[in-house]
Amino acid sequence: MLNDDVCFLSATQLAQLMRAKKIPVQQVVRAHLDQIERLNPTMNAIVTLTAESAMAEAAVADQKIQTNESLGLLHGLPVAHKDLFLTKGVRTTFGSLAYQDYVPDVDSLPVERLKKAGAISLGKTNTPEFGAGSQTFNAVFGVTPNPYDLSKTCGGSSGGGAVALATGMIALADGTDLGGSLRNPASFCNIVGIRPSVGRVPSWPESLGWYTMSVPGPMARSVQDLALGLAAMAGPDDRSPIALETPGEFFARPLERSFKDCKIAFSANLGGLPVEPEVARVVESSRAVFQELSCQVINDEPNIAEADEIFMLWRAWRTELRITPLLKEHRDQIKDTVIWNAEQGLPITGPQLARAEAKRTELYHRMREFFKKYDFLVLPVSQVAPFSIDEEYPTSINGVKMQTYIDWQKTAYHISALGNPAISVPAGFTNTHLPVGIQIVGRHHDDFGVLQLAHAFEQKTQFAQRRPAICMTK
DSSP: OOHHHHHTSOHHHHHHHHHTTSSOHHHHHHHHHHHHHHHHHHHOOEEEEOHHHHHHHHHHHHHHHHTTOOOOTTTTOEEEEETTSOBTTBOOOTTOGGGTTOOOSSOOHHHHHHHHTTOEEEEEEOOSGGGOSSSOEETTTEEOEETTEEEEEOOSSSHHHHHHHHTTSOSEEEEEESSSTTTHHHHHHTOEEEEOOTTTSOOOSOSOTTOOSOEEEEEESSHHHHHHHHHHHOSOOTTSTTOOOSOGGGGGSOOOOOOTTOEEEEOSSTTTOOOOHHHHHHHHHHHHHHHHTTOEEEEOOOOOTTHHHHHHHHHHHHHHHHHHHHHHHHGGGSOHHHHHHHHHHTTOOHHHHHHHHHHHHHHHHHHHHHHHHOSEEEEESOSSOOOBTTOSSOSEETTEEOSSTTGGGHHHHHHHHHTOOEEEEEEEEOTTSOEEEEEEEESTTOHHHHHHHHHHHHHHHOGGGOOOTHHHHO
């Protein structure tokens, strides 16, 4: 089997082939390392490579297969970890000069779980500094372009992982999502990314154990592979006070189901947010696909007017807590938008946060009532298509000025404020051949239902089968 074929097999197929002794783990890992060597100098998706240890682990994995030892769910699959996750003995920079030489002595819990499931780490993936913003660049490693157009951004903040997947450098990726960081790069890179329910994939080590805005999760090239990654990453852990009790194996079940008479609320702009015409066109085209699946598609959207205030307050509060201690010694090494966001958190008061939490509780109940009428909500992932790599963030959409560096992500981060599971799945391309994803939002804790509908949509459309041209020409 040719290296290119190996690198673009689904993670599910690849795991089955290795388990059946039809392809050695060492061949699989070597093929992905070759792909990294071929494409990463252009894509800059993998920023720290652990090739030697990966090949050593692959040799051990092959021995286990030959001796019929008990194998993990992801046995032998090549993965890479977002450079916000701690990786024991491997440099973790958070994309910041302040941490450029930091080597932790522990793995983050999502990394630990992927390894325990038998995945083999090839290294770390690029991210914006401290994961702030959906344009993947930083002063340590530079910029990661879009594989479909090198002059455009790949999104972020899990941009390196999305690009590595789209170009066949890895089989599965991990990431985090505060304001859209698993969904936005998935949309921009024609892959799949899910923001799981809060606590579905536990976080540790974590100074903010009760924080509910940011969540870890997987990315993949298909929904089936995404479910496989979630099956490995999800499940209870007493190191996280908000971890959900459902075991990860729950997500390894078949995704097929009938959607006859399923009711979908379809929102073109989530309450009048500006959306670029080409994005709106692609999102609108998805309506017919859901109708082909026998869904009832109804124009409607929840009233979530308070989501913006809630999200921005809690984001600023978290950023201030984490960044302000660094400013005394490293202010000149931290980008302006991160400093701005940290300083936005300084004047926040207890009463402000209390009122925000009260409003968020009202939102929860409003969404609970909304989802009594509908099974899912469908809307754009992002309000824009991939934009220039030379632009840190869009400053206007359709003539509407953006007030902050994340205003253009409101269709994503307003959903973050709700806490509902949400997935980005490929929905088509603009007239200039740039990927666009749609966002499927489910009921409280219905991550599996979200995966099922995304899988049905994906099977109908097959947009994810379209590879970047760079994979064919390098």
